Amino acid sequence: MGKVIGVISIKGGVGKTTTAVNLGAILANEFNKKVLIVDANFSAPNLGLHLGIVDPEFTLHDVLNKNVPITKAIKKYEQFDVLPGALLGRKINPFELKRKLNDIKKDYDVIILDSSPTLNEEIIATMVASDQLIAVTSPDFPTLSCTMHAVKVAKRKKTPIAGLILNKVRNKKFELSLEEIEEATDVPVLAVLPEDIKILESVAYTIPASQHSPLGKAVIEYKKLAAALIGENYKDPRVIAKIKRLFSKNVGKEEVNRTLLKEKLKEENLQ
Ligand SMILES: Nc1ncnc2c1ncn2[C@@H]1O[C@H](COP(=O)(O)OP(=O)(O)O)[C@@H](O)[C@H]1O
Numbered sequence: 001m002g003k004v005i006g007v008i009s010i011k012g013g014v015g016k017t018t019t020a021v022n023l024g025a026i027l028a029n030e031f032n033k034k035v036l037i038v039d040a041n042f043s044a045p046n047l048g049l050h051l052g053i054v055d056p057e058f059t060l061h062d063v064l065n066k067n068v069p070i071t072k073a074i075k076k077y078e079q080f081d082v083l084p085g086a087l088l089g090r091k092i093n094p095f096e097l098k099r100k101l102n103d104i105k106k107d108y109d110v111i112i113l114d115s116s117p118t119l120n121e122e123i124i125a126t127m128v129a130s131d132q133l134i135a136v137t138s139p140d141f142p143t144l145s146c147t148m149h150a151v152k153v154a155k156r157k158k159t160p161i162a163g164l165i166l167n168k169v170r171n172k173k174f175e176l177s178l179e180e181i182e183e184a185t186d187v188p189v190l191a192v193l194p195e196d197i198k199i200l201e202s203v204a205y206t207i208p209a210s211q212h213s214p215l216g217k218a219v220i221e222y223k224k225l226a227a228a229l230i231g232e233n234y235k236d237p238r239v240i241a242k243i244k245r246l247f248s249k250n251v252g253k254e255e256v257n258r259t260l261l262k263e264k265l266k267e268e269n270l271q
């Protein structure tokens, strides 16, 4: 049975869709997993646009409100599958999502849900349809307060939160630190992603950043996170990383958290 991972935040523009696209593409391309990425941002879907899918014949909206079989709306994008939404979204019942996904869970190793940023039934539908959540945040107070809210709602819905992605980090003194964010949310940070122009470029080219810039700074961090989410290792192949490994034994807190996550996964699989 595939694992459903929901990517959430109660704020737009923090990097949910980017995360869904890149984790999905990396799990498929580099780790040979069968992956489906679903646009669960029902009111303002734009996952398709990140991948050049503009006007698909069938969408998740058709699946939810016209009973179109879900397999008909799933599109192949190179190594992975995508379930896009209708750009001009129609009224649907978002809570049907979980039931529809149950029919196809067996066909995938991982299903990633790109969620809505609004705290309404849409994001709740993602929470209840997911086996595990990843919350995306950035190192500033307004986003942190939204992230704390998202974590609280997810805990109430009883969907485990694997951890946070700290995105768009510029390493400025005024930014909140990883420790401050972990302390405020009580959730481990699993990846720290720099603000990276390659991400913006890849959106303009409508391909995943992992394909546009396979050794880009942010992409490498996505690769490490993707590996941890399936209990595998990824060693940064860049020369700079090899030199750093040689001279420094200091590992970042996010790397420690990923190791703990991998150990937990191992334990779960043994049970
Ligand atoms: N690490 C990053 N560096 C630079 N730009 C980024 C990064 N992550 C996301 N972006 C850009 O920020 C914008 C919003 O990202 P998106 O994934 O659409 O956010 P959300 O889905 O949370 O609304 C996009 O233009 C995306 O390319």
Ligand SMILES: [Mg+2]
Pocket: 016, 017, 018, 041, 046, 114
């Ligand atoms: Mg989005």
